[in-house]
Amino acid sequence: MQIEAKYALPAFGPEPENSQFPGSRTAISGLRYFSPNTGRWLNRDPIEEEGSSNLYGVVANDSISNVDVLGLAGYFFDGTGNSRKSGTNVLILHDAYSGLAYYYRGVGSSFGTRAVGGLTGAGGHNRLEAAYRDFIQAVDSGDRYVDIVGFSRGAALAREFANLLNERGYDPAYGGNLKHKLRAGTNKPPGECEFVIRFVGLFDTVGSFGVPGNDINIGIRMNLPGTVGNAAQATAQNERRFLFPLTRLGDRNGFDEQRFPGDHSDIGRGHGKDTNDLSRAPLEYIWNQGRAAGVPFGPLPDYTPTGNTTPHDLSRKFPHNLFPKRPR
Numbered sequence: 001m002q003i004e005a006k007y008a009l010p011a012f013g014p015e016p017e018n019s020q021f022p023g024s025r026t027a028i029s030g031l032r033y034f035s036p037n038t039g040r041w042l043n044r045d046p047i048e049e050e051g052s053s054n055l056y057g058v059v060a061n062d063s064i065s066n067v068d069v070l071g072l073a074g075y076f077f078d079g080t081g082n083s084r085k086s087g088t089n090v091l092i093l094h095d096a097y098s099g100l101a102y103y104y105r106g107v108g109s110s111f112g113t114r115a116v117g118g119l120t121g122a123g124g125h126n127r128l129e130a131a132y133r134d135f136i137q138a139v140d141s142g143d144r145y146v147d148i149v150g151f152s153r154g155a156a157l158a159r160e161f162a163n164l165l166n167e168r169g170y171d172p173a174y175g176g177n178l179k180h181k182l183r184a185g186t187n188k189p190p191g192e193c194e195f196v197i198r199f200v201g202l203f204d205t206v207g208s209f210g211v212p213g214n215d216i217n218i219g220i221r222m223n224l225p226g227t228v229g230n231a232a233q234a235t236a237q238n239e240r241r242f243l244f245p246l247t248r249l250g251d252r253n254g255f256d257e258q259r260f261p262g263d264h265s266d267i268g269r270g271h272g273k274d275t276n277d278l279s280r281a282p283l284e285y286i287w288n289q290g291r292a293a294g295v296p297f298g299p300l301p302d303y304t305p306t307g308n309t310t311p312h313d314l315s316r317k318f319p320h321n322l323f324p325k326r327p328r
Contacts, residue, residue: 158200
């Protein structure tokens with residue numbers, strides 16, 4: 001066998017090269033043949049796809065915008081101090097999402113914002129505006145279903161993002177580039193928009209935006225709007241820290257909330273190298289709830305239990321030991 005070409009590809013982002021055969025007008029991606037001239041697949045995916053009226057199209061026949069063919073977009077807000085390298089449950093679900101997926105690292109996750117962002121949630125509104133700009137681009141390219149997932153303060157941002165979409169609808173004035181600025185005034189209010197907030201998945205919502213440790217959240221609306229079709233929240237049974245007040249989901253048709261053993265970061269898988277087995281059940285719960293609502297989550301990665309099911313207790317460590325305990 002002769003190797004015609006080989007490439008080194010990055011872990012994220014579009015492929016810098018395609019595997020086009022020399023002298024051929026087709027390319028191969030995985031197990032499918034693609035025609036660059038027509039911008040279409042030449043054969044069906046052998047493992048099939050879920051729900052589409054055009055299984056041979058690619059990126060909604062809008063390759064410049066690089067949007068998924070199914071017209072779906074997910075928005076994933078990570079927890080305080082978390083980034084891609086943290087490997088949280090939010091990132092796992094982001095990577096399992098079959099549609100276009102946007103990831104936003106947690107507040108306080110960069111060196112310059114770690115102290116203030118971690119304490120007060122500073123930087124959250126910047127992430128919301130970035131997510132709304134992404135939403136405008138996605139709607140322009142055919143996105144019609146919105147799925148939102150968040151952990152910790154990222155779960156609070158997920159709630160506010162749903163409210164932001166409900167409030168603004170589609171308003172290109174927020175789009176962020178000249179094309180959208182020129183279209184200012186052509187906005188569509190929520191009642192006229194053709195998108196649906198299908199699912200909001202939350203891992204232990206903790207807000208405390210502005211003043212740590214209380215339920216005052218400056219500029220963050222914790223109640224989900226009536227336009228949200230389905231929502232689920234996994235909460236921490238063993239969290240005792242004063243600075244981590246839980247905001248419950250509320251009782252509404254299509255909403256579900258379950259308690260799981262573990263502290264706040266056991267639920268969201270935010271303990272990094274010190275992760276135990278307790279993070280798996282909340283992950284599978286949100287995954288299953290999302291799938292039941294129609295969210296295009298693919299298979300979760302294989303998991304080998306460590307045997308460690310002891311909840312973390314950071315209430316005994318500084319600075320949390322300076323405050324009274326607040327069991328849930």
